[in-house]
Amino acid sequence: MTTDTLPPRPRQNAVTGTYQDLSRQIREAGLLTRTRGFYLALVAGLGVAVAGLVAGAVLLGDSWFQLLIAGALGIVLTQAAFIAHEASHRQVFDSGPANDRLGRVLANGVVGISHSWWMTKHSRHHANPNRKGKDPDIAPDTIVFLPEDAAAQRNRFMAALNRVQGWAFFPLLTLEGLNLHVTSIRTLWSAERSRQRTLELVVLAVRLTVYPALVFWLLPVGMAFAFLGVQLAVFGVYMGASFAPNHKGMAIIPEDSKLDFLSKQVLTSRNISGGGWMSTLMGGLNYQIEHHLFPNMPRPHLGRARRMVIEHCRRHGVPYTETTLLRSYAIVVRYLNEVGLSARDPFDCPMVRRFRQV
Secondary structure, three states, rough: OOOOOOOOOOOHHHOOOOHHHHHHHHOOOOOOOOOOHHHHHHHHHHHHHHHHHHHHHHHHHOOOOHHHHHEEEHHHHHHHHHHHHHHOOOOOOOOOOHHHHHHHHHHHHHOOOOHHHHHHHHHHHHHHOOEEEOHHHHHHOOOOHHHHHHHHHOHHHHHHHOHHHHHHHHHHHHHHHHHHHHHHHHHHOOOOHHHHHHHHHHHHHHHHHHHHHHHHHOOHHHHHHHHHHHHHHHHHHHHHHHHHHHHHOOOOOOOOOOOHHHHHHHHHEEEEHHHHHHHHOOOHHHHHHHEEEEOOOHHHHHHHHHHHHHHHHHHHHHOOEEOHHHHHHHHHHHHHHHHHHHHOOOOOOOHHHHHHOO
């Protein structure tokens, strides 16, 4: 474990306003300058990878080695989702519309999720990370992230799942790819009618029908189902395993709490050590603190910004948290299990419950 947690944070008014000083240093260092060449090379590389996988699938034909192609495709689609995420933050191009176009093409047309839904949800998260009642990423779902949500669980099956949700978290991620597709369609279908909504629905419909149709055309039925299952499972686990370490198990902010911007972002975020290779693996999400402080900073500059942010936090006594990837997973599992224990009332007795209902 390489956890770097700095001294206790001083009173809020001691750090309020220091973000402007840090921001000025970042701008003067040129770290907000766009790196179009990096992203164009990355998109081109993913295009070549997809073409290679398609060629490999055609050449393999009726073979269970196709499942290796499916797993690799799940990885490539996750990498495309990373770029769509960065485009949504205006990291790729100077122009907002250009970023939006790239984000829509990659999210809707390649990955198969709604760009507008993701933008809305993710923007709310960035505005209030880990804040009760405001961060959609800690809203109760199959997994619950707050003890009070676990304690309020009334469904017996879900309560039982919540009690072991830390151990169940990564297995459940195998379904996350399917969940993202379904949620995107459901959200767009119920949204207010607009030209953009219609366009997204059409692109999603094409993406989610043509791709499976090609798989079933190329492979026998059983193998085709296995191919899609493996691809979706790898995609879901890779996506979830990249986003989960960032905030789970970090400070939870009360709904009515007042924090300055820098403290709010740093105290609720966790970096993953590993440098450049980890940045490639996680699409820059390993630099979560810097990403939250400067959402439109291109991925190649996040490593340099990290050193400046660490020094700034040390100077002002703001805890800066960084650990290894495996250690972060252990923290997430333990945290979710601890939260899930609230779904069990240690004094719950069937006879007492019976009389409570009378």
